[in-house]
Amino acid sequence: MKIRSIILRNFLIIQKADIDLDAGLTAVTGETGSGKSLFVEAVKLLLGGKSHKGMVGPWGKTGELSALVELGDADGLLRERLAALAIEPDEERFVTVRRVIGDKSLTYLNDSPVSAQSLTDLFADWMEISSQFENRELFKAEYQLSVLDGFALSDKLKAEYAAQWEKLQALRNEIETLKRQDDPARRDYLEFQIRELDEFRPKAGEEERLRQKMLLSENRKKLEALITKGDDGLQAAVEALHGADRAIADMAKITDLGDLPQRTASALIECRDLHRTLRSVAGRMDLDDADEELKGRWDKLSGLLMKHGVKDADGLIEKHIVMKRELADLIKTPDRVRELNREFFALKSEAEKTAQKMRKARLKTIAPLEKELTGYLLKFGMERIVFKIVVAQNEELSAAGLDTVRFMMNTIGSGELYPIKNLSGGELSRLLLALKLVDNDAGRFILFDEIDANIGGEIAARAAAELKENSKFNQILVVTHFPQTAAWADAHLVVEKSAEGEAMESTLHAVESDDRVRELARMMGDSSSKENIKAAHKLLER
Numbered sequence: 381m382k383i384r385s386i387i388l389r390n391f392l393i394i395q396k397a398d399i400d401l402d403a404g405l406t407a408v409t410g411e412t413g414s415g416k417s418l419f420v421e422a423v424k425l426l427l428g429g430k431s432h433k434g435m436v437g438p439w440g441k442t443g444e445l446s447a448l449v450e451l452g453d454a455d456g457l458l459r460e461r462l463a464a465l466a467i468e469p470d471e472e473r474f475v476t477v478r479r480v481i482g483d484k485s486l487t488y489l490n491d492s493p494v495s496a497q498s499l500t501d502l503f504a505d506w507m508e509i510s511s512q513f514e515n516r517e518l519f520k521a522e523y524q525l526s527v528l529d530g531f532a533l534s535d536k537l538k539a540e541y542a543a544q545w546e547k548l549q550a551l552r553n554e555i556e557t558l559k560r561q562d563d564p565a566r567r568d569y570l571e572f573q574i575r576e577l578d579e580f581r582p583k584a585g586e587e588e589r590l591r592q593k594m595l596l597s598e599n600r601k602k603l604e605a606l607i608t609k610g611d612d613g614l615q616a617a618v619e620a621l622h623g624a625d626r627a628i629a630d631m632a633k634i635t636d637l638g639d640l641p642q643r644t645a646s647a648l649i650e651c652r653d654l655h656r657t658l659r660s661v662a663g664r665m666d667l668d669d670a671d672e673e674l675k676g677r678w679d680k681l682s683g684l685l686m687k688h689g690v691k692d693a694d695g696l697i698e699k700h701i702v703m704k705r706e707l708a709d710l711i712k713t714p715d716r717v718r719e720l721n722r723e724f725f726a727l728k729s730e731a732e733k734t735a736q737k738m739r740k741a742r743l744k745t746i747a748p749l750e751k752e753l754t755g756y757l758l759k760f761g762m763e764r765i766v767f768k769i770v771v772a773q774n775e776e777l778s779a780a781g782l783d784t785v786r787f788m789m790n791t792i793g794s795g796e797l798y799p800i801k802n803l804s805g806g807e808l809s810r811l812l813l814a815l816k817l818v819d820n821d822a823g824r825f826i827l828f829d830e831i832d833a834n835i836g837g838e839i840a841a842r843a844a845a846e847l848k849e850n851s852k853f854n855q856i857l858v859v860t861h862f863p864q865t866a867a868w869a870d871a872h873l874v875v876e877k878s879a880e881g882e883a884m885e886s887t888l889h890a891v892e893s894d895d896r897v898r899e900l901a902r903m904m905g906d907s908s909s910k911e912n913i914k915a916a917h918k919l920l921e922r
Contacts, residue, residue, distance in 0.1 A: 388888075405857075444481070533742070582696045611658060752818045831858070
């Protein structure tokens with residue numbers, strides 16, 4: 381896999397840049413502050429880095445970055461990952477990566493929208509950016525372990541253990557959660573509340589029926605008087621209407637009264653029906669004084685409604701069901717915890733076996749890796765270096781298995797080994813570069829951002845020669861301040877900053893022949909110096 385071109389538009393202070401990249405080693409140089417870091421930032425974005433509106437330049441409302449990626453015959457896995465995103469290379473085996481930045485950030489692969497994280501996931505195994513600031517990561521035990529694992533462990537073995545560890549953590553969390561929930565006090569509380577409701581046995585709609593009975597009982601005497609009065613009134617009305625009905629019927633025999641006889645008869649019938657209905661309703665009323673049992677149930681129901689925060693008996697019934705369900709779960713919790721513990725320890729046993737496989741692979745890799753790294757460090761001028769990778773076995777599993785890894789060194793060839801935190805900045809830079817170069821994977825894109833910053837003179841030239849050798853197998857870009865490094869490159873890009881009024885602009889362009897000689901001379905201190913120009917020619921010849 382190679383990046384064949386990078387195009388930048390309105391990105392920070394880069395208005396326009398069209399950069400063609402070849403295989404092999406490419407140097408990127410320029411004055412301090414010229415904008416080399418902007419180029420590195422652009423590559424980070426093309427690999428899925430985070431963007432923000434502040435990255436848009438002053439020449440428009442949006443900025444755009446794109447890269448043309450060429451796939452080789454050996455990039456089968458990369459093609460599979462692209463296929464998973466429904467992306468296919470064109471007929472010439474190219475894929476275009478494009479980022480649009482502004483108020484809204486957009487990411488595309490061959491004009492198909494994807495997430496920025498998709499770029500990171502897609503190219504993680506083929507594209508890498510390393511800088512001098514990575515020296516700080518070298519101090520971390522996790523980083524040192526990851527370096528060893530990059531050589532020692534297969535993807536399959538790492539994925540197997542990672543899945544086991546993730547499942548172990550999920551089981552541990554579930555067990556801890558259940559233990560926290562298994563509260564004896566809560567269980568006792570629920571048992572008491574449920575028992576109380578079991579004994580009371582609330583009935584749907586009960587509170588309304590009890591309320592009506594209590595209301596009738598409290599107004600018994602008044603209702604009796606009203607019933608009597610109503611009954612007497614209707615009885616008198618029936619008797620009066622009965623007499624009227626007979627009189628009007630007799631009158632109708634003598635003269636035409638229209639519908640008056642029918643209306644009188646209807647009134648009599650309605651009055652009699654009202655009288656019967658009142659007696660029926662009164663007969664259904666339970667006007668006895670409410671007994672103590674009725675009052676007690678009403679008081680108990682009212683107390684339970686208030687206690688459980690519900691408005692009626694239906695809510696109390698639902699609360700009863702919920703509490704019984706919770707109690708049932710709590711009763712099952714100890715059994716569930718025991719079941720999960722059995723599952724946890726069975727899986728832990730399997731994970732420990734996998735961790736032992738990882739440990740065996742790590743130990744097997746240490747000696748050859750130490751030898752290769754030492755070889756590079758010797759080339760980089762650390763002539764008496766002793767480098768060791770120490771693996772200690774832990775008692776408990778961790779996300780990395782059973783091992784802790786520490787890099788140990790002695791720079792004088794004898795005596796006690798010390799952690800690498802005791803190394804100087806230059807020694808750390810050489811170790812980091814050695815770690816990057818010892819990786820024998822091919823077909824990658826690697827950007828070294830001033831990784832040689834603390835290396836100078838002849839050592840920088842040796843490091844550059846090793847970068848050159850590695851570039852036979854990988855596409856390498858190196859941002860550097862050293863002419864010794866830049867002279868080894870197959871291609872040379874220069875970043876320059878110019879000012880027009882208050883606006884600043886950086887440009888990137890390739891240099892060849894005399895222009896490249898002058899850039900190397902500038903890097904030596906003076907581009908017009910005949911001595912520097914002569915020295916630049918010698919560097920290129922060598």
